Every structure is written in C-alpha cells, then in structure tokens.
Amino acid sequence: MKSKGNGFRIYAILYLGFLYAPIVLLPIFAFNNSTVISFPLVGFTTQWFQALVTDTSLLLAVRHSLIVAVSVSILATTFGVFAARATTRYKFPGKGGLMGMIMLPLVLPDIIIAVALLGAITNILGMKLSLITVIFGHTLIATPFTIAILNSAFQSLDRSLEEAAYDLGETKISTFRLIILPLVMPGIISAMLIAFTISLDEYIIAAFLSGTEATLPVYIFSQFRFPQRVPVIMALGTILVCLSIVLLTVAEYFRRRGIAKAGGKSSGGFL
Amino acid sequence: MTKRKFLGSEAANGLLMLSPTAIYSIVVMAAPLIAVLLFSFMTPGYLKVIWTPTLDNYAKVLSDPIYQVLLGRSLVMAATVTAVTVLTAFPIAYFISFIVSPEKKSLWLFLITIPFWTSYLIRVFLWKVILGYNGVINEAFMGLGIIHQPMTFLLYNMNSVVLTLAHSYAPFAILPIFVALEKIDRSLLEAGQDLGESRIMTFIRVTLPLAMSGVVASVLIVFIPTVGDYVTPTLVGGSSGQMIANVIQLQYFKLGNYPVGSAVSIAAMGVVTVISVIFVFANRRFMRGPQ
Numbered sequence: 305m306k307s308k309g310n311g312f313r314i315y316a317i318l319y320l321g322f323l324y325a326p327i328v329l330l331p332i333f334a335f336n337n338s339t340v341i342s343f344p345l346v347g348f349t350t351q352w353f354q355a356l357v358t359d360t361s362l363l364l365a366v367r368h369s370l371i372v373a374v375s376v377s378i379l380a381t382t383f384g385v386f387a388a389r390a391t392t393r394y395k396f397p398g399k400g401g402l403m404g405m406i407m408l409p410l411v412l413p414d415i416i417i418a419v420a421l422l423g424a425i426t427n428i429l430g431m432k433l434s435l436i437t438v439i440f441g442h443t444l445i446a447t448p449f450t451i452a453i454l455n456s457a458f459q460s461l462d463r464s465l466e467e468a469a470y471d472l473g474e475t476k477i478s479t480f481r482l483i484i485l486p487l488v489m490p491g492i493i494s495a496m497l498i499a500f501t502i503s504l505d506e507y508i509i510a511a512f513l514s515g516t517e518a519t520l521p522v523y524i525f526s527q528f529r530f531p532q533r534v535p536v537i538m539a540l541g542t543i544l545v546c547l548s549i550v551l552l553t554v555a556e557y558f559r560r561r562g563i564a565k566a567g568g569k570s571s572g573g574f575l
Numbered sequence: 576m577t578k579r580k581f582l583g584s585e586a587a588n589g590l591l592m593l594s595p596t597a598i599y600s601i602v603v604m605a606a607p608l609i610a611v612l613l614f615s616f617m618t619p620g621y622l623k624v625i626w627t628p629t630l631d632n633y634a635k636v637l638s639d640p641i642y643q644v645l646l647g648r649s650l651v652m653a654a655t656v657t658a659v660t661v662l663t664a665f666p667i668a669y670f671i672s673f674i675v676s677p678e679k680k681s682l683w684l685f686l687i688t689i690p691f692w693t694s695y696l697i698r699v700f701l702w703k704v705i706l707g708y709n710g711v712i713n714e715a716f717m718g719l720g721i722i723h724q725p726m727t728f729l730l731y732n733m734n735s736v737v738l739t740l741a742h743s744y745a746p747f748a749i750l751p752i753f754v755a756l757e758k759i760d761r762s763l764l765e766a767g768q769d770l771g772e773s774r775i776m777t778f779i780r781v782t783l784p785l786a787m788s789g790v791v792a793s794v795l796i797v798f799i800p801t802v803g804d805y806v807t808p809t810l811v812g813g814s815s816g817q818m819i820a821n822v823i824q825l826q827y828f829k830l831g832n833y834p835v836g837s838a839v840s841i842a843a844m845g846v847v848t849v850i851s852v853i854f855v856f857a858n859r860r861f862m863r864g865p866q
Binding site for chain 2: 501548
C-alpha cells in the first residue's frame with residue numbers, strides 16, 4: 305500500500321517536471337547574455353527586459369491585447385451569468401441542446417471558428433477586420449469557461465435564501481441584486497480573470513481576425529521569424545508567465561471563496 | 576397561488592434567461608458555420624466568394640492526394656497524441672483522486688492547470704529550444720558523454736509534434752478522468768476486495784469501467800482540437816509534420832480561396848465527427864449510470 309502510493313507520487317512529480325520544463329527555462333534564457341537560445345549560459349543581463357520598453361510595435365500590441373481582453377472578460381462573463389443562472393435555476397425544454405451549442409467551442413478546433421468568422425465577416429457582413437472582430441471570436445471561446453466556473457457558484461446557492469427574499473416582498477430584480485449577486489460575486493471575478501487570461505493568450509483566432517491591428521500573441525508569432533529577437537520574446541514571456549500565475553492565483557482564491565461563501569465544498573479546478 | 580403562476584412560467588423564464596447567450600452563440604458561431612457550409616459549394620474568387628453553386632471544391636479535395644495525405648496524417652497524429660496524453664494522464668488523475676489527501680486535491684489540480692494557462696506560443700517555442708540541435712537535451716546528453724553527435728530525430732517531425740501537443744493538452748485529459756474517479760463510491764472497491772478480488776482485478780473490474788465515462792470525455796476533448804491544431808505543427812513539425820489545419824490556413828489566409836478552404840474544413844470536420852460518434856457508440860455501455 306505504502307510503496308504503491310510512493311510509486312504514483314514519484315510518477316506525479318516527474319509529470320509535473322514535464323509540465324513545468326518549458327516555463328522553468330523561460331527566465332533562464334530571459335536573463336542570459338546571448339542572442340542564441342542554447343546552453344551553456346553566457347552571463348547575466350537585463351538588456352532584453354530593457355529592450356521591451358522601447359519597442360513601440362510591442363507596446364501597441366500590448367495595448368490592443370488589453371483592449372480585447374478587458375472587453376472579452378466583461379462580455380463573456382455577462383453571457384456566462386445568464387447561461388449559468390438559466391441552467392442551474394430553471395428547467396425548460398431544449399435546455400440540453402442549447403447548452404450543448406453554447407459549450408461547443410470547448411471542443412471545436414479554434415481554426416474552424418477562425419475561418420468561419422473570417423468568411424462570414426468579410427463575405428457576408430462586409431465588415432473590416434479589427435479588434436472588434438477579435439473580441440467577437442474571443443468572447444465565443446471564453447464563454448464556455450465562464451459558464452463552467454459560474455455553474456459551480458450558482459449551483460451552491462441555497463434556494464431558500466431567494467425564496468425568503470420573495471416572501472419579504474423583494475422583486476425578482478432586487479432579489480438578484482441584493483441576494484444572489486453578492487453570493488456569486490467571487491465566481492464572477494474568477495470567471496472574468498479566466499476570460500481575460502484566455503483572450504490574452506489566444507493566437508489562431510486573433511491571427512485570422514485582427515487585420516492590421518496585431519494583438520500580443522500575433523506580434524510574438526511574427527517575431528519567431530527573427531532569431532535575434534528571440535531573447536526579447538523570452539523576457540516578454542517571463543513577464544507574461546508571472547502575470548498569468550498572479551491572475552490565476554487570484555481567480556482560484558475567489559473561486560474557492562465563492563463556493564465556501566455559498567456553503568458548498570471546493571471540488572477541483574477550473575474546468 | 577403566486578407559486579403556481581411562478582412554476583407555470585418556469586420554462587419561459589429559463590429560456591428568457593438563456594436567450595442572450597444562446598442568441599450570441601447562434602449569431603457568432605452557428606451562422607458562420609452554416610456560411611462555411613455554403614461557401615464550400617460556391618465558386619472561388621480571390622478573397623471573395625462567387626455565388627455560383629458548384630461541386631468542384633469537393634471534387635478537388637477528394638481527387639488531390641495532398642488533402643488525403645494531410646488529413647490522414649492529422650488523424651494518425653491526433654490519435655497518437657490522444658493515446659499518449661490519456662494513458663500518461665490516467666495515473667495522475669488516479670493519484671490525485673485516490674492517494675492525495677482530500678485537502679491537498681485542489682492544490683494538485685491547480686498545479687496541473689497553471690502551465691496550461693501560460694502563454695501557449697511561448698511554451699511551444701520552448702519545446703523547440705529543449706528538443707533542438709543545440710537544445711537542452713542534446714547539450715545535456717553530450718555534456719554527460721552519452722552521445723557524441725547531437726540527436727536530430729528530436730525536432731521537426733511527428734515525435735516533436737506529439738510531445739508538444741501531449742504537453743499542451745495534459746490538463747484536458749486529466750480533469751475529466753479525475754471527475755469520473757471522484758464519483759466512484761469507495762465502498763464498491765472494498766466490496767470487491769472483500770469478495771476476494773486482488774487489487775489489480777478490482778481495478779480492472781470495478782474502477783476502470785466506472786472511470787470509462789471520464790476516459791471517453793478525455794479522448795474526445797483531446798482528439799477533436801488536436802486534429803485542427805496548426806501552431807504546433809508550424810513551429811515544431813518541420814515539413815514532415817504539416818497537418819490539415821496548415822492547408823486550411825493556407826487556403827483561407829494566404830491564397831484567399833474561401834470555397835476550397837471551406838470544403839477542406841467541412842470534409843475534415845465530417846470525418847472527425849464520424850470518428851467521434853463511432854467512438855462514443857463503441858463505448859456506450861460505459862456511458863450510462865448516474866449523472
């Protein structure tokens with residue numbers, strides 16, 4: 305029994321090593337004083353980080369990505385709240401089918417969503433590609449994730465609190481605002497952070513739909529063609545990884561607090 | 576009295592509540608997918624579609640061997656990635672569900688999901704650094720004197736694509752299996768052992784069948800998106816690692832040929848859907864049971 309558990313533990317630790325290998329290498333090369341990304345290391349430098357601040361096309365890409373990610377986090381979470389509230393609170397015909405359709409982007413390859421939107425936008429709507437079209441696409445793929453998080457927040461709501469509010473004369477809307485919203489607020493914050501992170505990192509849809517307004521991943525991909533630019537990208541990656549870890553830790557904190565607040569028990573991760 | 580009225584309109588309330596999300600999904604996903612289906616039957620023009628119906632696009636997709644080669648290779652690659660990912664993920668899910676103490680489960684799941692949320696492009700690029708000619712693995716093995724020439728079979732082929740995708744989809748494979756394992760009533764396992772089954776037989780006859788619903792979910796959630804991945808093949812695949820998504824990207828983005836790109840997309844999605852349905856059907860006896 306003991307040895308069996310240990311075998312699994314060793315395997316799990318090796319597996320974590322495999323999962324974290326690329327992320328661990330990132331800061332090593334970001335601070336290495338060489339344009340060639342390989343061992344042995346040459347020396348310590350912060351020049352790649354300094355180069356980031358003066359790169360105007362990079363700063364523009366960051367700006368574009370932030371505009372998109374903030375919009376997506378608000379839109380996707382709003383759509384997520386409606387869907388999660390509808391599925392956890394009401395029974396209605398066609399629920400399974402409609403939810404299946406809404407959750408479909410989870411398994412639909414991103415390239416299919418990208419080409420479908422590209423074709424429809426340029427050939428049917430006749431719209432110009434811009435950050436707005438990227439926001440459309442990213443909201444679509446981020447919504448299922450927000451629903452997954454918000455479902456657990458709404459599921460752990462005690463129905464009797466809501467009924468008590470009705471009995472005390474509150475309307476549906478005031479009950480939602482005064483009782484339900486504060487209880488699911490941690491879930492909402494968590495969902496917004498996840499949607500933000502998904503959008504910030506998404507490349508394929510952004511590459512197809514951003515037109516001339518490159519987002520950060522589109523910019524990064526374009527830089528891979530120039531070997532001398534790679535150390536700067538490693539520095540950028542180091543900052544992005546740190547940012548993602550902070551955002552996810554905060555999101556996880558709120559997700560757990562949300563479930564605890566509504567009287568539930570935390571069971572698992574984001575998905 | 577009011578309660579009855581309330582129950583009577585429950586369906587309407589639910590539909591109304593779901594409508595913003597459902598309408599968004601119809602307008603931004605379902606309608607464009609239908610447009611792709613329409614495009615695939617129209618005449619190609621550069622960056623635009625000429626609305627004259629034709630079957631030429633499908634004739635081209637079916638007759639040109641390049642599409643069959645790439646689709647076949649994508650399916651084999653996705654199946655390999657799925658097998659590798661799910662088989663290596665199962666022990667992790669089992670470990671977290673059965674061996675890790677309950678209060679530490681969330682921490683383990685969090686540790687497993689973090690790499691997944693960190694910059695996808697940069698992660699894929701770093702595998703290039705790890706596997707490359709002057710990469711981490713070659714330098715380390717040469718430093719230890721195990722090899723004298725850098726190994727060239729590590730990068731720019733199917734192996735590197737499989738490894739990189741297995742890395743990308745690890746949490747997608749682990750979480751559904753974990754959820755299925757968590758639902759297993761532990762007393763069933765004790766009963767199995769009380770009735771004289773060995774630990775391994777209990778696993779094969781009780782745990783595994785009950786975990787199969789999670790395994791099926793993992794397989795689908797890894798297989799379907801990996802067929803359509805093109806970033807990983809582009810960065811670490813080399814010329815022998817090109818996939819069907821690369822040709823879709825080429826037709827749409829570089830050649831501006833929307834109808835042929837659409838026909839390839841529809842054909843690929845059709846094949847993937849058929850395979851997925853067959854797979855679920857083959858495993859249908861595991862899928863029933865309490866939700």
